[in-house]
Amino acid sequence: xxxxxxxxxxxxxxxxxxxxxxxxxxxxxxxxxxxxxxxxxxxxxxxxxxxxxxxxxxxxxxxxxxxxxxxxxxxxxxxxxxxxxxxxxxxxxxxxxxxxxxxxxxxxxxxxxxxxxxxxxxxxxxxxxxxxxxxxxxxxxxxxxxxxxxxxxxxxxxxxxxxxxxxxxxxxxxxxxxxxxxxxxxxxxxxxxxxxxxxxxxxxxxxxxxxxxxxxxxxxxxxxxxxxxxxx
Amino acid sequence: xxxxxxxxxxxxxxxxxxxxxxxxxxxxxxxxxxxxxxxxxxxxxxxxxxxxxxxxxxxxxxxxxxxxxxxxxxxxxxxxxxxxxxxxxxxxxxxxxxxxxxxxxxxxxxxxxxxxxxxxxxxxxxxxxxxxxxxxxxxxxxxxxxxxxxxxxxxxxxxxxxxxxxxxxxxxxxxxxxxxxxxxxxxxxxxxxxxxxxxxxxxxxxxxxxxxxxxxxxxxxxxxxxxxxxxxxxxxxxxxxxxxxxxxxxxxxxxxxxxxxxxxxxxxxxxxxxxxxxxxxxxxxxxxxxxxxxxxxxxxxxxxxxxxxxxxxxxxxxxxxxxxxxxxxxxxxxxxxxxxxxxxxxxxxxxxxxxxxxxxxx
Numbered sequence: 001x002x003x004x005x006x007x008x009x010x011x012x013x014x015x016x017x018x019x020x021x022x023x024x025x026x027x028x029x030x031x032x033x034x035x036x037x038x039x040x041x042x043x044x045x046x047x048x049x050x051x052x053x054x055x056x057x058x059x060x061x062x063x064x065x066x067x068x069x070x071x072x073x074x075x076x077x078x079x080x081x082x083x084x085x086x087x088x089x090x091x092x093x094x095x096x097x098x099x100x101x102x103x104x105x106x107x108x109x110x111x112x113x114x115x116x117x118x119x120x121x122x123x124x125x126x127x128x129x130x131x132x133x134x135x136x137x138x139x140x141x142x143x144x145x146x147x148x149x150x151x152x153x154x155x156x157x158x159x160x161x162x163x164x165x166x167x168x169x170x171x172x173x174x175x176x177x178x179x180x181x182x183x184x185x186x187x188x189x190x191x192x193x194x195x196x197x198x199x200x201x202x203x204x205x206x207x208x209x210x211x212x213x214x215x216x217x218x219x220x221x222x223x224x225x226x227x228x229x230x231x232x
Numbered sequence: 233x234x235x236x237x238x239x240x241x242x243x244x245x246x247x248x249x250x251x252x253x254x255x256x257x258x259x260x261x262x263x264x265x266x267x268x269x270x271x272x273x274x275x276x277x278x279x280x281x282x283x284x285x286x287x288x289x290x291x292x293x294x295x296x297x298x299x300x301x302x303x304x305x306x307x308x309x310x311x312x313x314x315x316x317x318x319x320x321x322x323x324x325x326x327x328x329x330x331x332x333x334x335x336x337x338x339x340x341x342x343x344x345x346x347x348x349x350x351x352x353x354x355x356x357x358x359x360x361x362x363x364x365x366x367x368x369x370x371x372x373x374x375x376x377x378x379x380x381x382x383x384x385x386x387x388x389x390x391x392x393x394x395x396x397x398x399x400x401x402x403x404x405x406x407x408x409x410x411x412x413x414x415x416x417x418x419x420x421x422x423x424x425x426x427x428x429x430x431x432x433x434x435x436x437x438x439x440x441x442x443x444x445x446x447x448x449x450x451x452x453x454x455x456x457x458x459x460x461x462x463x464x465x466x467x468x469x470x471x472x473x474x475x476x477x478x479x480x481x482x483x484x485x486x487x488x489x490x491x492x493x494x495x496x497x498x499x500x501x502x503x504x505x506x507x508x509x510x511x512x513x514x515x516x517x518x519x520x521x522x523x524x525x526x527x528x529x530x531x532x533x534x535x536x537x538x539x540x541x542x543x544x545x546x547x548x549x550x551x552x553x554x555x556x557x558x559x560x561x562x563x564x565x566x567x568x569x570x571x572x573x574x575x576x577x578x579x580x581x582x583x584x585x586x587x588x589x590x591x592x593x594x
Contacts, residue, residue, distance in 0.1 A: 119457070
C-alpha cells in the first residue's frame with residue numbers, strides 16, 4: 001500500500017512545503033484544478049499526496065489514517081495528548097516559524113514577566129470579582145505553562161481567531177497566541193512578556209507512529225529526502 | 233481491578249456506618265455547573281475534570297468531588313449543626329499510563345458544627361479510623377492552620393504576607409517567594425530597573441505614554457501596582473529566625489505527640505503560632521478522648537499542601553506506605569465562606585475510596 005502524505009491545503013505553508021520537497025528531489029503538485037484536494041507526486045515511489053487543512057493533520061496522524069504529515073509543532077502539541085507516543089518528528093522544515101507567547105496591553109508598564117502576571121491576577125480578581133481572563137486557542141499548552149510557573153487566579157477563555165482584539169473588546173485581559181513578527185500584537189497595542197515563549201513552533205514533517213506504513217517505502221522516502229536512516 | 237460489586241459492598245458498609253453515626257444521607261447532581269468549580273479551583277480543574285457543554289446551561293462538569301455541592305446545599309438551606317454522608321461516583325481525567333481510574337466511588341462524611349472545632353476534627357478522624365479498622369493502613373495528620381498562622385505572623389508587609397498565603401498550596405512557588413522575601417533570592421528580572429525608572433517620574437504620564445488604555449484593567453490599577461512595587465523595595469527582609477521557623481514547621485515529621493512538643497518549642501521563639509500550636513494539642517486530646525491511639529499517629533508538617541486548595545486546618549489521610557491515600561480529609565472553613573455569600577460555618581469532613589480499600593484488602 002502506498003504512503004499517505006498530508007500537506008496543508010492552501011497558502012504559503014503549502015507552497016513552502018512543495019518547495020521543501022522539490023529541493024530534495026520530490027515533486028509535489030496539485031492534481032487538476034486549483035480547487036481539487038488531491039495531488040501528484042514525482043520522484044518518489046508509492047507516495048500519495050493528500051491536501052488537508054493544517055489543523056486536522058495532527059488528528060489524522062495520531063489516528064494513523066495518514067502516514068506522514070506536515071504541520072506546526074504548536075498544533076501537534078496542543079491537539080495530541082502524549083504526542084511523542086503518537087507521532088515522530090522527522091524533519092524541521094525551516095519555515096512557518098512562530099512562537100506561542102503571552103501578551104498584555106502595552107500600558108501595563110508594571111508587567112513584564114509571569115511573576116508580575118500572577119500578582120496582577122490576584123489584584124484583578126480582588127477588584128473585579130472574577131479571575132483574570134486570558135484569551136487563547138492553545139488551552140492545554142498555556143495551562144501547563146502557567147501551572148509550571150505557579151500562576152494562579154486566571155482563567156482561559158476560548159478564542160479561535162482575532163485573539164488580539166479580545167482585550168479592546170473587554171472579553172479578556174491578556175492573550176496567548178502564535179506570532180511570527182509581532183506586528184499584529186503591536187498594532188493592537190500589546191506587548192509580549194519577557195522570557196522564553198511558551199513554545200517555539202515551525203513547520204515539521206511528522207511520521208505517524210500508529211499507522212501501518214510500508215516500512216520499505218518509508219525508508220526509501222527518507223533516503224530520498226536526505227533524512228538518513230530511520231527505523232520504522 | 234477489584235470487582236465492582238465488592239467495591240460497592242465496601243462502600244455500602246462505610247455509608248451505613250456514617251449514617252449510624254448520625255449523618256443524613258444526601259445526593260448531589262452528577263452534572264455540576266463549571267462556573268463555581270472554576271472560580272474555586274482555577275483552570276487546573278478544567279484539566280482534571282470532564283467538561284461538557286449544554287446549550288442552555290453552559291459549561292458543565294461531571295462531578296469531580298462532592299464537597300462543593302454539599303457545602304452549597306448546606307449554605308443554601310442547611311440546619312445547624314449538620315452531619316451529612318454521601319456515596320457516589322466522582323470523575324477525574326488521568327494522565328495516560330498512570331493506571332488511575334477515571335471514575336470511582338467515594339463515600340464521605342461532612343460535619344458543619346460551630347461548637348468545638350477540635351472535637352469535630354476528632355469526631356471525623358475517629359469515625360474514619362473505625363471504618364478502616366483492621367485494614368493495616370497508616371494514618372497521617374497535619375495542620376495547615378499552623379502554617380497559615382506562621383505566615384500571618386511574619387514580620388513583613390501585608391502584600392507579602394498575602395502573596396505567601398495565596399501560594400500555600402503551591403509549595404514550589406511558596407518557597408520561591410519566601411526565599412525572595414527573605415533576601416535569599418533575587419527579585420524577578422527587570423523589577424529593579426522598573427522601580428529605578430519610577431524615581432522622580434510622573435507615574436501617570438509614564439503609564440499613558442506607554443500605550444492606549446485598553447481592556448478592563450484600568451490605568452489606575454497599573455499605577456496602584458507601581459506604587460506598591462515601589463513600597464515593596466522599602467520592605468526589610470523577613471528575619472532569618474522566622475524563615476527558619478516556617479521551614480521547621482514545614483519539615484516536621486514524626487509522631488504526633490512529639491510534633492506537639494516541637495510546635496510548642498517553635499512557638500517560644502515565634503509566638504505567632506502559639507494559638508495554633510495550642511489548638512493542635514487540644515485536637516490531640518480530643519482524639520485521645522475518642523479512643524484514638526495518638527502515639528501511633530504520624531505528623532507531617534506539609535501534609536495536604538498539594539491537594540485541592542481548600543483545606544485550611546486539620547488534614548488527615550489513611551494509606552498503605554507510599555501508596556495513594558485510601559481515605560483523606562480535613563477542615564475547610566474558608567471554603568464555606570467563599571460559597572456562603574456572606575455566611576460561613578466551620579466545616580470538616582473526608583472521603584473513603586472503596587476501590588482502593590478493596591485492593592488493600594485483597
